[in-house]
Amino acid sequence: MQNEPLAFRMRPRNIDEIAGQKEIIGEKTALYRMIKNGHVPSMLLYGEPGIGKTSLAHAIAGTSNLPFIALNATVSGKKDIEGVVAESRITGKVLLFLDEIHRFNKLQQDTLLPHVESGAIVLIGATTENPYHDVNPAIRSRCGEIRQMTRLEPEDLLAVLKRAMSEEERGLGKISIEISEEQLVRIAEGVNGDARKALTVLESVVAASDELDGRLVVEDWLIDNLLGRIGLFGDKKGSHFYNLLSALQKSVRGSDVNAALYYLANxxxxxxxxxxxxxxxxxxxEDIGLANPEIGPHVLAATDAAMRLGMPEARIPLANAVIEMCLASKSNSAYKAFDAAVRAINEGKIGDIPPHLRDTHYAGAADLGHVGYKYPHDTPIGSFGGWVNQSYLPDKVQGAEFYKPILAGDEKKLAGIYEKLKEFRRVK
Structure with missing residues (x-):
């Protein structure tokens, strides 16, 4: 067993050994009570790597004493599924843990679904992707529980590390190791909520430590060196990546400079x-818009510069752009107005283009009644430029008002002009 990685050896053997995830599998949850009482529902577990999806499946198997089979949807075929079905016919019920379940193909699904539905197979599917986006509806409909797991807190990880240090059979308890509470806390705080990484760092630190007077002495610089080599940010194009993009936009929209920079860095x-x-x-x-029309060109220049520079220099113009957007006046009125116009069209609020607005660049246009257009530039109005009171919307849509100005930043001036022109139109 000692040849296996520490993170593998220290997987919880039952649900009472699960670290964190109290809202999902804590003693006061319905899921905990069901499993303790012998009922294991099919479920989907969703979350980032290293937060305990596989460990929870093993712990449920250990508590329920059901025959346990683990497969990975990226490499499993129809024969693997048929093997699980055959096992269920012998034992009466099987607990199947299917990792990367969002990769499940239709053939595998068709083979497995009837047996999940009948209860012969209890399915625990794990995915790093949002199951409502990436898992087939047929699978989702047969899972009574869909749970999003979260990163572990440092105190939860500290408990995991201490258990690994004390257990002799599975952990490091037989080895004489000099490591302080503060050093264990440093590991727990430095792995971004990932239990697998915490145990991997601990095992690597111990392996790299020198022996002194019969004890392995862990030094701070070893911990810092190993933590610095671990990626904490997830993968491109996964659900976590899109969550980061969403968090960045919402932080900018909320004018929180520090949060926006944090998500940009991620x-x-x-x-x-x-x-x-x-x-x-x-x-x-979308979020700055007419309140500060200069922001669009500024961000375009910054993003163009970033693409030309590449990383790491790209971070400089992008940081400028994010801070400027955070602190700029904000308005979403323009795209909201456009969406309102589209909505009106889809609701059937349509009409013919007024004759005086139709194309006249051909012989016979006048014969068709395409006449009466008044050229606004011929009628100056103060410092605004040209304006003339004539109808532009179709008759059936007259009076529709899609644009609702927001009195922020530069849009205050635009709102004033908009309201003044509305007054002019009312004067016949």
Whole structure:
């Protein structure tokens, strides 16, 4: 057993050994009570790598004493599923843990679903992707529990590390190790909620430590060195990546500079510069908009510079853009107005284009009644430029008002002009 990685050896043997996840499997949850009482529902477990999806499945198997089979949907075929079905016919019920379940293909699904539905197979599916986006509806409908697991808190990870240090059979309890509480806390705080990484760092630190007077002495610099080599930010294009993009936009919209920079840093560490620059450019028009029309060109310049520079220099113009957007006046009135116009069209609020607005660049246009257009530039109005009181909307849509100004930043001036022109139109 000692040849197996520490993280593998220290997997919880039952649900009472699960670290964290109290809202999902704590003693006061319905799921805990069901499993303790011998009923294990099919379920989907969703969350980032290293937060305990596989461990929870093993712990449920250990508590329920059901025959346990683990498969990975990326490499399993129809024969593997048929083997699980055959096992269920012998034992009466099997607990199947299917990792990467979002990769499940239709053939596997068709083979497995009737047996999940009948209760012969209890399915625990694990995925790093949002199950409502990436798991087939047929699978979701047969899972009584869909649970999003979260990163572990440092205190939960500290308990995991201490258990590994004390257990002799599975952990490091037979080895004489000099490691302080503060050093264990440093590991727990430095792995971003990932229990697997915490145990891996602990095992690596112990393996790299020198022996002194019969004890392995753990030094701070070893912990710092190993923590610095661990990626904490997730993968491109996974659910966590899109959650980071969402958090960045919502932080900018909420004018929180520090939160926005934090999420920008996460995204740039992942490395998908194209997706980040695209989202920033969209935000400049979606969330800043008419309140500060200069932001759009500023962000375009920053994103263009970032793409030319590449990382790590790209972080400099992008940080400028994010801070400027956070502290700028904000308005979503323009795209809201456009969406309102689209909604009106889809609701059937349509009509013919007024004759005086139709194309006249051909002989015979006048014969068709395409006449009466008044050229606004011929009628100056103060410092505004040209304006003339004539109808532009179809008759059936007259009076529709899609644009609702927001009195923020530069849009205050635009709102004033908009209201004044409405007054002019009312004067016949």
């Amino acid at each position: 995204l740039l560490e992942i490395g998908d510069l194209v997706a980040v620059t695209r989202r920033l450019l969209v935000m400049s028009y």
